[in-house]
Amino acid sequence: MVFLDDDPTAAAARRDRLDTLAGEPYTSDARIFAGTPTQLADPLQELASTGLAGFRLRPAVLGHDLPAITRGLVPELQRGNAFRHVHEADTLRGLLGLPRPANRCTTTTTVWSDPKAGSHIEFSFFAYFARTAERAKSDFLFLADELRLREQGGKIYDLSSYDPDGPLPDIDPDAEHISRGRAQVRMYRDPLATARERREPAAANNWSIRDVIVETGNRQNFVGSPHHRRHHQRLRPVRRRRRLHPCPSHHPTGLDDFADRAVPPLQEQGVFRKDYKGPTLRDHLAAAAPW
Structure with missing residues (x-):
């Protein structure tokens, strides 16, 4: 999981805020990175050099992190010839601007792989x-x-x-x-x-x-x-x-x-529906509006 900001202190603060959004301490044995793009590029490159064919960067639940990774971290990884693919979604954009319950906060993934690791898996x-x-x-x-x-x-x-x-x-x-x-x-x-x-x-x-x-x-x-x-x-x-x-x-x-x-x-x-009641995905899934 990646918390990215030009200010490393702000990145760490957003990492701590995840506990507040979730309503309980966030525990995981996954690797967590917090810092600026330049600070994170080297440890991620080093992690890739250990032989991993690829791994996922999970932006934090804050809406700032997805574009920050795209605009800040990805170029740093590209300079090291480690970045290959990015899969983006708008799930996180504007999340903080909506009064959405904590249990509706979701994350998306950024996928990248290291060519030097010899991975032949492509999308x-x-x-x-x-x-x-x-x-x-x-x-x-x-x-x-x-x-x-x-x-x-x-x-x-x-x-x-x-x-x-x-x-x-x-x-x-x-x-x-x-x-x-x-x-x-x-x-x-x-x-x-x-x-x-x-x-x-x-x-x-x-x-x-x-x-x-x-x-x-x-x-x-x-x-x-x-x-x-x-x-x-x-x-x-x-x-x-x-x-x-x-x-x-x-x-x-x-x-x-x-x-x-x-x-x-x-x-x-009769397992898969044939018609839909509304024009949006939210209508199709019968999901309540977050506002």
Whole structure:
């Protein structure tokens, strides 16, 4: 998380103000940076030089930080040849000018990667999740990165030699070389224990790698083609909920396959709405106005 300001004291003050906005102390084992663009460029460059293929800079919940990162920190990173991609949103702009409840304050992400780390992951690369399937039933994959590529210790491991519809391989994660600030460490404190927990039901139920991802994932993930029978069976419980939130690959055409291939059958089942009551996204989500 980055708190950026031309005045380092002001940056630290905004970091402290996060506790006030949240209503409770903000605790995280992620890395937190506060300071000016020049002050932050060197430690971020150093962090990238350790071998991380990429990481996210999360602007603080204050509206000032998103444009500050774009205009101040990004040029510093570009001078060091470490900046590659930026994904911006207007979520934070003008946030302080609106009497929005603290629980409605959100953050966005800025994504960048270090070319020197040898990362071959680009936004367009994630298009493979819907286009590189070898079987008709897996033409449309969610969480393909769970099945194909894993990153540990700054290294990308290609798991494409394992058949997604084959048995779960008897391999253990390299628990000693995982960055302690990464999301999988915060979610799975003991990677070896997590591997055992997933391996035991996989053996008992004769699950494939794909089945393990579907059955043990911590989100409502659907793996398969839009018309795959099992895919639709897993969608049925969602009808009781108000909306379906697709998470496509992070590139400009990431929603195209979902919109063209998955939305029509979902509309036929009544899972995905066909009309909307208002002209704005707030109307579509039935979200209350913040003013």
